[in-house]
Structure formats: structure tokens, C-alpha cells
Amino acid sequence: MNDETRSRTALLRASSDASARVFTTILTRSPISRIDVARSIGVSQAAVTKAVNPLIAAGLVDDTLDSTLTGMPGRPVSPVAVVPDAMVAIGVKVNSDELVGVATDLTNRTIVSERMPLATREPAAVIDAVVAICSDLEEQLGPLAARLACVGVSVSGDVDTETGVVRDSAIMGWRSVDLGAALSERLTPRIVVDNDVRALTIGEHWFGVGLGTSSFAIVTIGRGVGSGLHLNGEVVEGAYGVAGEIGHLPLTSRDHVCPCGRRGCVEAVASTGAILAAVSAAHGRTVELDEAVALARAGDPASRESFREAGAVIGTAIASVVNMVGPELVIIGGEAVSAFDLFEEPLLGSYGEHVFASADRCRIAVRPHTFEDWARGAAATAIRSLVTN
Incomplete structure (x- = not known):
């Protein structure tokens, strides 16, 4: 991190709430006129100008763009826009068997990416690997590495975003792992640790489907079943960093551990691990996901029933979320959506059976997310933390 990046970081961290909202609006809606910024957040144009001037001076915002890019008809307006490469963020998604890392600019556009296998899930080894993948990404960035300002790391499970402690991650086999502190001792940039689905939701909120959508939920199906909530313009984080844990709603039989x-968690029957365990038990041998999908599509009764049961319980869980918070859109993502044809009918049937009254106007959309998208979500959490303090 060079002196210019330190100065920019200090400016953002010292910003007032109003200034932070001005920069956030410019960051997520560039290019935009000052008057539209003022209208968007309910402040005066004078307040916007006061906030924008130091951002321009610091090289974070550009006001020299073509006036035809935005503005009211018949009224030339000078738009402002974020300078994307003024700062760089790294995002790392921690999986049970690998790390996926990206370096992005301020608009969450991927500059470089990297994948690194994990030989073990032991916390010390994973911490070493996170440091190593960050070093690799910095090397690939070349001169842009001097603009690295923040690192976001996302992990499945119960994560305290305030302290950076992974309180409980079943997939990693972790309890009370102080990941944030361990990484802060070894990495210079600001460190943010968050739940992986919440990080993905933050990325969609700031740089994806959340723009222009007042409320949405993301439900991810894969090694775990998770949910992120974006309500009334804000990502729900929960008082203790826990929100949207639909994978652990007790909606199935207590026979499922x-x-x-x-007992009885959604994840106990709907995660890919649970599906594969059921199919493997039925066939008396280990069955991997590709084979389970192929078997189900070929009509194998045990495989089809495993996907049917998973889809039905996920549909009930989604209906529970929709009934409770009333989003206008639910995005179904995660690595298992490649087999969504096997989930779709029981999922939508169960959802339709349990969703309440006018809440059924909520749209259901399938959007595949790559692991690079998850890593970009981790980077987005770091950018948001830097910008909003």
C-alpha cells in the first residue's frame, strides 16, 4: 500500500455519514449527476458538492466526464463517477477443499483471480493459505498492488462480522476461530471476515441485482443451504452477525441429523452432501454428484427421490422466508443449480403450497453463481466496510 492509497483510505474512514452516503451513491450508480445524488439520499446539492470536492482532489471521483452521459433533457449536467482503479480489494472465498481469490477494482470488476487447493481444514493451515493466495494475487496485480486497500474473506457458517471470529462452521469443522485477528497480524490491508452467503448478498446489493430492487433474498443450494436478505435497501446482518440461516430451520424429520x-435441519436433506449420502446408501457404494444427477435424469428411483425431498424442503424454507419478510424477488443460486431441473417441480410445488396470500407475487429466479462470484462478494464486503466505516 503506497502513501496515496493510505491517504485515500484515511479520507474514507474519516468521512461523515453524509459524505459516506454520497460516495456510496456515486460508487454504485456511476455516472450520476450531483442533483441525482442529492435526490437519492435526501441532502442538499451544497452538501453533495462539499462531500465530492475532497473525493475529486483525492482521485477517488472524476468530474470530467462527457455531460451527455446523464442529466435531465435539455439541461446539460456534469456527471461524477468513481475512478475504478483508484483502490483495489481482494476477496477470498474459503471452501472445504480450496480457496478462490480475486482482486477487484472499486466497482467489483475482477482484475485477476486465483484458485488454491486446501490439503487440510486445520485453521492454521487455512490461514497460511489465505496469506499465500493474497500474496499471489498481489504479485499478479503488478503496479496496481500498491493500491490494495482491503481484503475480504468469506466462510460458510456463523461468523461474527464485528470481531472476525468464525463461531461455528460445520463445513470447515471450526468453532471459535479468530480468523480476523490472525489475518490482521500477517496482512497489512484492512481485513473483513463475513459469512459467505451474506457476502454474496452484499455483492448483489451494491453491484448486481440489488441495484433498483428494494428487497430480495438469495438462497444458495450446494454444500450447504444458505440465505442472504436485502430488505428496504439494506443487507440484514443480525444483531450478532447471524441472519438468514434457512439451512438450519427445523423443517424435516428429526431422523435426519x-x-x-x-436434527431436522433443511441442510440435513437438501445439501449436496445429504443428497449424495442418500443416493450412495441406496446403491451401496460412493456416488459423486455428477453420477447422482445422471442417475436421477435417467429415472433412478432413489436418486430422483433424494432430489425431490431436497427440492420440497427448500421450497418450504423459501416460503417461510417470503411469508416472514416479503421480498419482491428470491434468487436461487449456488453450485447445485446446475441440476435445478431435478429440484424445480417439488420446490415450486412446496413453495406454492406454503406461501401466504399476496406474498406469492414474489418472483423466483435462478441465477448460477461461480465461485469467483462468491469471492467477488467477499471483496464487496471489504469495499463496503472501507466506504461506510
Whole structure:
């Protein structure tokens, strides 16, 4: 991190709430006129100008763009826009068997990416690997590495975003791992640790489907079943960093034991691990996901029933979320959506059976997310933390 980046970081961290909202609006809606910024956040144009001037001077915002890019008809307006490469963020998605890392600019556009296998899930080894993948990404960035300002790391499970402690991650087998502190001792940039689905939701909120959508939920299906909530323009984080844990709603039989140790969780039948365990047990041998999907599509009764049961319970869980918070859109993502044809009918049937009254106007959309998208979500959490303090 060079002196210019330190100065820019200090400026953002010292910003007032109003200034932070001005910069956030410019960041997520560039290019935009000052008058539209003022209208968007309910402040005066004078307040916007006061906030924008130091951002321009610091090289974070550009006001020399073509006036035809935005503005009211018949009224030339000088738009402002974020300078994308003024700062760089790294995002790392921690999976049970690998790390996926990206370096992005301020608009969450991927500059370089990297994947690194994990030989073990032991916290110390994973911390070493996170440091190593950050070093690799910095090397690939070349001169842009001097503009690295923040690092976001996302992990499945119960994560305290305030402290950076992973309180419980069934997939990683972790309890009370102080990931944030360990990384802060070894990495210079600002460190943010968050739940992986919430990080993905923050990325969609600031740089994806959340723009122009007042409320939405993301439900991810894969090694775990998770949910992120974006309500009334804000991502729901929960008082203790826990929100949207639909994978652990007790909606199935107590005969099913979840990796978290509890009984009856959605994840106990709907995660890819649970599906594969059921299919493998039925066939008396280990069955991998590609084969389970192929078997189900070929009509294998045990495989089809495993996907049907998973889809039905996920549909009930989604209906529970929609009934409770009333989003206008639910995005279904995660690595298992490649087999969504096997989930779709039971999922939508169960959802339709349980969703309440006018809440059924909520749209359901399928959007595949690559692991690079998850890593970009981790970077987005770091950018948001830097910008909004």
C-alpha cells in the first residue's frame, strides 16, 4: 500500500455519514449527476458538492466526464463517477477443499483471480493459505498492488462480522476461530471476515441485482443451504452477525441429523452432501454428484427421490422466508443449480403450497453463481466496510 492509497483510505474512514452516503451513491450508480445524488439520499446539492470536492482532489471521483452521459433533457449536467482503479480489494472465498481469490477494482470488476487447493481444514493451515493466495494475487496485480486497500474473506457458517471470529462452521469443522485477528497480524490491508452467503448478498446489493430492487433474498443450494436478505435497501446482518440461516430451520424429520449436530435441519436433506449420502446408501457404494444427477435424469428411483425431498424442503424454507419478510424477488443460486431441473417441480410445488396470500407475487429466479462470484462478494464486503466505516 503506497502513501496515496493510505491517504485515500484515511479520507474514507474519516468521512461523515453524509459524505459516506454520497460516495456510496456515486460508487454504485456511476455516472450520476450531483442533483441525482442529492435526490437519492435526501441532502442538499451544497452538501453533495462539499462531500465530492475532497473525493475529486483525492482521485477517488472524476468530474470530467462527457455531460451527455446523464442529466435531465435539455439541461446539460456534469456527471461524477468513481475512478475504478483508484483502490483495489481482494476477496477470498474459503471452501472445504480450496480457496478462490480475486482482486477487484472499486466497482467489483475482477482484475485477476486465483484458485488454491486446501490439503487440510486445520485453521492454521487455512490461514497460511489465505496469506499465500493474497500474496499471489498481489504479485499478479503488478503496479496496481500498491493500491490494495482491503481484503475480504468469506466462510460458510456463523461468523461474527464485528470481531472476525468464525463461531461455528460445520463445513470447515471450526468453532471459535479468530480468523480476523490472525489475518490482521500477517496482512497489512484492512481485513473483513463475513459469512459467505451474506457476502454474496452484499455483492448483489451494491453491484448486481440489488441495484433498483428494494428487497430480495438469495438462497444458495450446494454444500450447504444458505440465505442472504436485502430488505428496504439494506443487507440484514443480525444483531450478532447471524441472519438468514434457512439451512438450519427445523423443517424435516428429526431422523435426519445435520452436520451442525442438530436434527431436522433443511441442510440435513437438501445439501449436496445429504443428497449424495442418500443416493450412495441406496446403491451401496460412493456416488459423486455428477453420477447422482445422471442417475436421477435417467429415472433412478432413489436418486430422483433424494432430489425431490431436497427440492420440497427448500421450497418450504423459501416460503417461510417470503411469508416472514416479503421480498419482491428470491434468487436461487449456488453450485447445485446446475441440476435445478431435478429440484424445480417439488420446490415450486412446496413453495406454492406454503406461501401466504399476496406474498406469492414474489418472483423466483435462478441465477448460477461461480465461485469467483462468491469471492467477488467477499471483496464487496471489504469495499463496503472501507466506504461506510
